[in-house]
Amino acid sequence: MIKGDTIFRKISFVLALSIPLLFCGLFFVVLWESRLALKTFGFSFFFRSAWDPIKGDYGVLPFIYGTFVSSLLALVIAVPLGLGCAIYLAEVTTTKFKEWLATMVDLLAAVPSVVYGLWGIFVLGPIFGFSLMNAGVLLAIMILPTITSVSREVLQAVPESLRESARALGATRWETVRLAVLPPAASGIIGAIILGLGRAMGETMAVTMVIGNRPEISLNLFAPAYSLSAVIANEFAEAVSDLNYSVMVEVGLTLLFLSLVVNGLARFLVWKTSSQGRIQ
Amino acid sequence: MLRKLFVVFCLLSLFMSSKALWALTLNGAGATFPYPLYSKWFSVYKEISGVQINYAPIGSGGGIRQFTAGVVDFGASDAPMTDAEIKGAGGDVLHIPTVAGAVAVVYNLGEEGLKLDGQTLARIFMGEITSWDDEQIAKLNPDLRLPKRKIVVVHRSDSSGTTDIFTNYLTKVSARWAAKVGAGKSVAWPTGIGGKGNPGVAGVVKNTVGSIGYVELAYSETNKLPVVAIKNKSGKFVLPSVEGATAAMKGGLKNLPSDFRGEILNQPGADVYPICGLTWLLVHQNQVNEEKKETLKSFLRWAVTDGQKYAAQLFYSPLPEDLRTKVLSTIDSIR
Amino acid sequence: MENIESRSYSIRKIKEQLFLGITFCAAILAVIPLFAVIFYILWRGFSSLNFAFFTQLPAPVGESRSGMANAIVGSMIIVGLGTLLSLPVGIFSGIWLAEWGKGKTGFLVRFVVDVMSGFPTIVFGIFSYILFVLTMRRFSALAGGFALALIMLPYITRTTEEMVKMVPQTLRESALALGLPEWKVLLFVVLRTAWNGVFTGIMLAVARAAGETAPLLFTAFNNNYWNFRLDQPMASMTVQIYNYAISPFADWNRMAWAGSLVLVFFILLITIVVRSFSKRVSYG
Numbered sequence: 080m081i082k083g084d085t086i087f088r089k090i091s092f093v094l095a096l097s098i099p100l101l102f103c104g105l106f107f108v109v110l111w112e113s114r115l116a117l118k119t120f121g122f123s124f125f126f127r128s129a130w131d132p133i134k135g136d137y138g139v140l141p142f143i144y145g146t147f148v149s150s151l152l153a154l155v156i157a158v159p160l161g162l163g164c165a166i167y168l169a170e171v172t173t174t175k176f177k178e179w180l181a182t183m184v185d186l187l188a189a190v191p192s193v194v195y196g197l198w199g200i201f202v203l204g205p206i207f208g209f210s211l212m213n214a215g216v217l218l219a220i221m222i223l224p225t226i227t228s229v230s231r232e233v234l235q236a237v238p239e240s241l242r243e244s245a246r247a248l249g250a251t252r253w254e255t256v257r258l259a260v261l262p263p264a265a266s267g268i269i270g271a272i273i274l275g276l277g278r279a280m281g282e283t284m285a286v287t288m289v290i291g292n293r294p295e296i297s298l299n300l301f302a303p304a305y306s307l308s309a310v311i312a313n314e315f316a317e318a319v320s321d322l323n324y325s326v327m328v329e330v331g332l333t334l335l336f337l338s339l340v341v342n343g344l345a346r347f348l349v350w351k352t353s354s355q356g357r358i359q
Numbered sequence: 360m361l362r363k364l365f366v367v368f369c370l371l372s373l374f375m376s377s378k379a380l381w382a383l384t385l386n387g388a389g390a391t392f393p394y395p396l397y398s399k400w401f402s403v404y405k406e407i408s409g410v411q412i413n414y415a416p417i418g419s420g421g422g423i424r425q426f427t428a429g430v431v432d433f434g435a436s437d438a439p440m441t442d443a444e445i446k447g448a449g450g451d452v453l454h455i456p457t458v459a460g461a462v463a464v465v466y467n468l469g470e471e472g473l474k475l476d477g478q479t480l481a482r483i484f485m486g487e488i489t490s491w492d493d494e495q496i497a498k499l500n501p502d503l504r505l506p507k508r509k510i511v512v513v514h515r516s517d518s519s520g521t522t523d524i525f526t527n528y529l530t531k532v533s534a535r536w537a538a539k540v541g542a543g544k545s546v547a548w549p550t551g552i553g554g555k556g557n558p559g560v561a562g563v564v565k566n567t568v569g570s571i572g573y574v575e576l577a578y579s580e581t582n583k584l585p586v587v588a589i590k591n592k593s594g595k596f597v598l599p600s601v602e603g604a605t606a607a608m609k610g611g612l613k614n615l616p617s618d619f620r621g622e623i624l625n626q627p628g629a630d631v632y633p634i635c636g637l638t639w640l641l642v643h644q645n646q647v648n649e650e651k652k653e654t655l656k657s658f659l660r661w662a663v664t665d666g667q668k669y670a671a672q673l674f675y676s677p678l679p680e681d682l683r684t685k686v687l688s689t690i691d692s693i694r
Numbered sequence: 695m696e697n698i699e700s701r702s703y704s705i706r707k708i709k710e711q712l713f714l715g716i717t718f719c720a721a722i723l724a725v726i727p728l729f730a731v732i733f734y735i736l737w738r739g740f741s742s743l744n745f746a747f748f749t750q751l752p753a754p755v756g757e758s759r760s761g762m763a764n765a766i767v768g769s770m771i772i773v774g775l776g777t778l779l780s781l782p783v784g785i786f787s788g789i790w791l792a793e794w795g796k797g798k799t800g801f802l803v804r805f806v807v808d809v810m811s812g813f814p815t816i817v818f819g820i821f822s823y824i825l826f827v828l829t830m831r832r833f834s835a836l837a838g839g840f841a842l843a844l845i846m847l848p849y850i851t852r853t854t855e856e857m858v859k860m861v862p863q864t865l866r867e868s869a870l871a872l873g874l875p876e877w878k879v880l881l882f883v884v885l886r887t888a889w890n891g892v893f894t895g896i897m898l899a900v901a902r903a904a905g906e907t908a909p910l911l912f913t914a915f916n917n918n919y920w921n922f923r924l925d926q927p928m929a930s931m932t933v934q935i936y937n938y939a940i941s942p943f944a945d946w947n948r949m950a951w952a953g954s955l956v957l958v959f960f961i962l963l964i965t966i967v968v969r970s971f972s973k974r975v976s977y978g
Contacts, residue, residue, distance in 0.1 A: 087877035091790035094783045096799065098847065099806040105821045112824055131547040132518065163720025171717055182969065183725045189965045190731060191905030193932050194954040197939040198731050201738075204566055209552055220727040227724060251706055253713035274812060281814030283908040284932075288940060292516040292553030303552045308816050308908070313555055315820070316912040317421030317518050331820040338817075342809045384919070386832075386927070398754035401918075411919045413927065430832050554940075561942035581755060582942045 113329035130294040145304040150279035152215025161226030169234035188224035196288030209291035233267030270348025283308035389422020389435030391557040420518020434641035437520025439620035458675040461599035476590035477532025486550030513572030516553025524636035603632025604676040739955025742948035768929040775839025788854020811848035819909035835928035838914025846899035853895020857888035907932035
């Protein structure tokens, strides 16, 4: 009987440990397959603008630019809306309307990326063309549920006693939120925002379908652009040489690394505030 | 309840797969250029012979790559493989020409009847001419009302044989293009938006006012996109058509090498459309699997003979008789 | 005195009203996109939906009897495969985290699981491509299933952990007191009690995986015919919708809308059912 217990515990342990091991495996495999590209270009790969498969010249700066700018654009739109909505849900309403509203916002997360892309082509396309702006607006809609629900959780984790003390002093709801709720929740909310950033950076299909696929840095937000995930979606299966293939894997490595930093930071900040991290 | 559903699902898939299990499947990948015709061919051939041919239209570059990696049984490309590429694929690659097609220059402006010559076309795609009312375009089109609108160039975002044909033409007619950009399945485009595959480019042009792009004729016809009349070598402005491509093929065939890896661009002749190309199916001469070899050979023979009758109605030029005989003997050499 | 006090109170009242108004607007604006997207899909999708859609294979351009039957079945097979692969690892890991995961290893596992849940899924596709497509020298449903399994794993693991943790200690103690070994208690008493909640986690993971496109693009690839072999390329709804969406052919675009409608309906159905289900989860 004791043997059964130790076997079970060992199996569970091995399987649980396999998750971080798989993840490390992913990292090393991707690193290994990019070695040709890394050897050829070194660090300049990340700071140059080039994309010439004929001459074999590659530099991913335009993609990093596109990924970041479209995501930041999405944040500019989604953070005020999402945060406002979260505060409304956590601090203002108390009725059934609240549950219905929360469900609606969460359902946004259930719509697949490719369907958003389809909608973006035919609805946002006539307004914004194929551009950074189009991608930014579309991404804003897609990360709204993330920012709203995580912010809401963070706000709800603030102890009720703080709110009660404020109210006892005669504070209005706005003053309660401003003085008693937001300050302790601040780092968690920043975490929620960064989580939204991470989501936007990793989005592939919707972005590919509306961003214009042009590897060029332009300050005009209505000009076409490209992103790290979009170029992988378009060109990975069609890499025409060993160097091209290795470069595509290295683009994946870049995306992996950036996501790791952003997601890791976000999770850490959210953990600090709410009792335990949650899957979003 | 869930268990019952599961059993029903298993039985259903077993029933449906029983039909699928006994059919041989060939896998191919490559050019989007001939895809409308190939998808018709595969559908008809399945009715005739029961053979399923699965084709992934991922662009000529992708087709060559997957063929070289051995992931597919045959590749398809409108850009012939280079000697280096052939060596990388094992050296025994046969190029089987199937049809010829015209690369139409499509645009979205509300006006029909645009005329351009090679040099102006090159300048537009180089980003040197940026507005539709530029005098160089107006000079060629005195009777058109050209708006003051920014030109949006659309090209391929993936590695493409159609791009190869188009850029090779521009290299021939514009020394500046040859020096600045060059030719190939994938080039460093000086300007423009990328569309994925022929369908992607057609889609972007269709949805973007003021855009100009290049697609195989079948895509411009089925989407009713206005096309540009290009000045050919004999000085006439010709619209892309099956007849224009057939005339180009007749002229170009004289210089076609025995392994069929040639081009038919900018041919002399009044009816010739200057931007045309052949498209090939890539197969290994030495086949490993006996059953696959026979199936492949039968399909190729059918494609080059009976299959040709579907070409013109789908806007491709069928191969002339004398070329067909040469191709058939090449197919016979597959062992 | 009175004037100053009432004046500052009015300012506070105004700020309060502004606050309520702005947050309300934000909430409403946040919901509008959902309606905009859903109604547009309903409108475009309904007009394109017909019986052929569910029973026919993809046909060449211009032919009317065209459908996504193989893609619908293909999606079910690939997602099913992903579930099969991720279920054992997810459940056992969840149990381990709940029972013995308090130390540094537990922190590491939880952290990795959390990070993985927000990861760009296309990178999982690259991983699966290198592991399976290159070694098997072909695209396969198996490679697609593996990529989806990686996406589903965090959801199943975390939900299992949370649900198992919620099972009251008294239940475990009574079972142990009756003489059952610990591992049997965990599997047959604790897990069974937590099963409703765990099942919702699995269904949410399925809904998430069913909507993924990027990881399937170069693993399961696509297939225009019926295929049930796991070592061959397989069609899926998401990839097919993508191909049809970016094409210029109007009838293919229509099929993309129809496919979107079916897919979104299916995913929303699971999500809504799961949410109402999980509200009824409670332990005695």
